[in-house]
Amino acid sequence: MEKTPGIRSTVSRRNFLSGTATVGGGLLAMEMASNPAHAAAPKSPKASAPLSEKQIAALPRVKQEMVAPPFLPKHEQVATGGPKVVEVRLDIEEKKMVLDDEGAEIWALTFNGSVPGPMIVVHQDDYVELTLVNPETSAMEHNIDFHASTGALGGGGLTHVSPGEEAVLRFRATKPGVFVYHCAPGGAMIPYHVCHGMNGAIMVLPRDGLKAADGTPIRYDRAYYIGEQDYYLAKDEHDEYIKYETAGEDYADSLKVMATLTPSHVVFNGAVGALLGEGTLKASVGESVLMVHSQANRDTRPHLIGGHGDYVWSTGSFTDPPQTGLETWFIAGGAAGCAIYTFRQPGIYAYVNHNLIEAVLKGASAHFEVDGEWNDDLMKQVRKPSQIKK
Numbered sequence: 001m002e003k004t005p006g007i008r009s010t011v012s013r014r015n016f017l018s019g020t021a022t023v024g025g026g027l028l029a030m031e032m033a034s035n036p037a038h039a040a041a042p043k044s045p046k047a048s049a050p051l052s053e054k055q056i057a058a059l060p061r062v063k064q065e066m067v068a069p070p071f072l073p074k075h076e077q078v079a080t081g082g083p084k085v086v087e088v089r090l091d092i093e094e095k096k097m098v099l100d101d102e103g104a105e106i107w108a109l110t111f112n113g114s115v116p117g118p119m120i121v122v123h124q125d126d127y128v129e130l131t132l133v134n135p136e137t138s139a140m141e142h143n144i145d146f147h148a149s150t151g152a153l154g155g156g157g158l159t160h161v162s163p164g165e166e167a168v169l170r171f172r173a174t175k176p177g178v179f180v181y182h183c184a185p186g187g188a189m190i191p192y193h194v195c196h197g198m199n200g201a202i203m204v205l206p207r208d209g210l211k212a213a214d215g216t217p218i219r220y221d222r223a224y225y226i227g228e229q230d231y232y233l234a235k236d237e238h239d240e241y242i243k244y245e246t247a248g249e250d251y252a253d254s255l256k257v258m259a260t261l262t263p264s265h266v267v268f269n270g271a272v273g274a275l276l277g278e279g280t281l282k283a284s285v286g287e288s289v290l291m292v293h294s295q296a297n298r299d300t301r302p303h304l305i306g307g308h309g310d311y312v313w314s315t316g317s318f319t320d321p322p323q324t325g326l327e328t329w330f331i332a333g334g335a336a337g338c339a340i341y342t343f344r345q346p347g348i349y350a351y352v353n354h355n356l357i358e359a360v361l362k363g364a365s366a367h368f369e370v371d372g373e374w375n376d377d378l379m380k381q382v383r384k385p386s387q388i389k390k
């Protein structure tokens with residue numbers, strides 16, 4: 001039996017990621033712009049000024065409807081009106097997930113039942129008001145550290161929730177960019193929870209939208225969130241992955257494998273093949289696609305085979321201008337980054353972590369399926385493979 005997971009082109013494991021993905025409503029973009037509730041919002045104080053509790057209480061409040069990755073919640077690319085309070089709810093779920101065709105299993109620790117957790121999208125100077133819920137059925141205590149936030153432990157010290165508890169954290173999204181969030185309960189539990197799937201990302205857009213270095217506005221037609229996850233599954237004396245009955249039972253075994261720094265799996269969106277087959281990402285020639293990529297624990301290097309990063313925010317900071325025309329971009333462990341590409345040719349594109357061992361042998365591969373007209377000017381098969389001419 002082959003022990004190493006490979007690329008699967010026909011299977012989908014979306015059901016292992018989230019049973020209730022509201023994917024249809026996930027795509028983009030400008031819907032809220034026409035919402036009269038926003039148009040009628042009172043003129044807000046200057047965006048960057050600190051606000052009193054009374055002023056914050058007077059701000060418009062919006063509830064973000066979370067959607068499972070690879071989709072993003074509905075959002076405006078350019079903000080209407082001043083800062084808002086964006087209400088976000090994350091329900092912790094400890095659940096068994098199957099990771100590959102070999103039947104490797106993990107008791108994943110998740111935000112909202114998916115690995116990665118759902119992407120949050122706000123604008124600079126908005127307030128994120130998070131309700132973190134740990135149901136009574138959980139085995140463990142959890143919390144959340146937002147790299148986008150400012151304050152001790154990214155809110156981690158203020159959000160420890162035992163089973164049966166919930167907490168509410170508010171932070172102001174002062175830095176524009178894409179950022180990781182993750183569970184960080186303390187000590188060895190920090191890598192254990194992060195390497196069991198407990199991480200996600202938030203995008204904080206500039207209020208006036210994304211821009212190139214010369215100030216030209218950059219807009220996208222579609223957006224996808226690719227969350228890369230390294231897992232460290234232990235094997236028994238027969239070289240088989242060990243199966244466990246409950247969440248947390250693998251703690252000691254996991255720590256031993258994590259200490260080797262050698263993941264058993266490196267995957268996109270929770271499992272080998274999650275973004276292949278039925279999970280393939282869709283686009284059309286001429287569309288600009290935003291690809292947000294996070295890795296909460298380990299360095300990675302996304303590459304779109306056959307395409308490029310037209311605009312790349314490798315560090316994730318929208319304060320800095322994007323790099324342009326990249327072949328591969330680096331995303332540091334503990335960070336998110338993003339790229340925009342306008343597809344110019346139809347076909348199947350592989351989107352990989354271009355450590356190709358991790359892509360092909362460990363699982364870090366996705367597919368884009370792009371429809372449209374082929375452009376012979378850009379590429380043409382001049383002669384099919386055939387016998388060498390004498």
Ligand SMILES: [Cu+2]
Pocket residue numbers: 109141142143183184185193198
């Ligand atoms: Cu946790």
